[in-house]
Amino acid sequence: MMGEVLRIGSGAGYSGDRIDPAVDLVERGALDYLVFECLAERTIAIAVGARSRDPALGYDPLLEERMRAVLPAARRNGVRIISNMGAANPLAAARRTAEIAGELGLAGLRIAAVVGDEVLPAVQAGAAEWPAEIEAGAPLISANAYLGCEPIVEALRGGADVVLTGRAADPSLFLAPMVHEFGWALDDWARLGAGTVVGHLLECAGQITGGYFADPGVKDVPGLATLGFPLAEVSADGSAHITKLAGSGGQVTLATCKEQLLYELHDPARYLTPDVTADFSAVRLEQAAPDRVRVSGGHGIARPQRLKVSVGYQDGYLGEGQISYAGSGAEARGRLALAIVEQRLQRLRPDLRDVRLELIGVDSVSSVGAARAYAPEPREVRARVAARTSTLQAAQIVGHEVEALYTNGPAGGGGASRFARPIVAIGSTFIDRDQALAQIHWETAA
């Protein structure tokens, strides 16, 4: 850290996010830290499957590409990297990162893997309440506790250039460098709360710089094709300025910051993380300059006693089919198509648990409100049938029946598509902290 403020960039809002904005940040951002949040709820459960096929896998599929893209500039500019790209296998991710760093000529780069979030044996042994969403005795794929900032802080204290975790709370990835650099106590709830607000604002990357925001004519955003990712200049009291690099697309305004502050928020006074019960209710936002918003007033009280656990399980199969109709009468032909498939499924009686029949373009993603009665007929519709089933065979029948509408259904059905796949679902529960003790493993680039 060069001065009074800590500069933390956000390099990814999800696993598949754009890579070039992160490269721009590490090259031009004068950052102290670059954080990549890449782990959605069920990603670990899916990654466990990859690890069981190959013990050297199970980490984020874009880990290698991201590391190759950012490590040289990170080393050159003294930027430390923190990410949950370790997914189901932080150890393998650290090893692979060390290999890549070696190939790039970055000998001596130190990578810390944070492990200890895996609690499947403990959950199976009854150390946590069985998740309400999951049938008793159903086979579980994975169980991972949300770790807080503490082990990441320990890794930073130990000199890590790169810290790779598995399941950790998203804001904790950002809170860790603040705790480390400012020396905040782990029971300084006010500052931990303020820092968690900043982490929450950053964790979805482009969603605070104008992504997931534009509404032409109402909320226009310039340059979404070159959207800049955010960085925060954090002060020792936990207040911060959110901004982005000059010349990048997007915008940082009160409106973009408000939308992101409330994103995935329930009770604003009780935002639960492993580190703190953060209080967003008195957060103040001020436009300090163009593309620069000051955030202050975040607060907090004591952390929750137990850790949240995401539990992955296989929840049957998903079968889906779609087919399109266009021109006058498209909606009526789409409705006929759905009625035919519904009758066919009743006759064939595959083992269906839940079926959804809908018309894309009419009632698939929108709610059916009163306005529907006055809407004009759409120029085209796409009939969609989706079902949850107990067997793969039953799931395949759903798509086949939709596809068979080509020759057996209404006039002018085109562009049929279908798939069937297992469903990896997620339930959640809580576990005592002593069941998920974190450990750090080190790798050094040769």
Added chain:
Amino acid sequence: MKLRQLAHGRSGDKGDILNISVIAHDLRDFSRLRQMVTAERVKAQLGDRVLGEVQRYELPGLGALNFVLHRALDGGVTRSLVLDVHGKCLSSCLLDMEIEG
């Protein structure tokens, strides 16, 4: 008039719970929003998509309301049969609500 003339908002998901923020474009409209956009009206606007209760939180400093909609994601992102499993499109549906001008 439609709610989107006075407010903007964003959907977020956690498990089977959806939240939608409703944020005044102009802070001076917040008291009107608070009066008109009740939890009951939000539930009615989203119709059969919301099976559980709707809670409303107020953030007057930001000119914002936060709605928490339970059992609104067909069992959650990971097992839903809905096309938009995250409910991301539903903030736009909510902003289509007709309000008194």
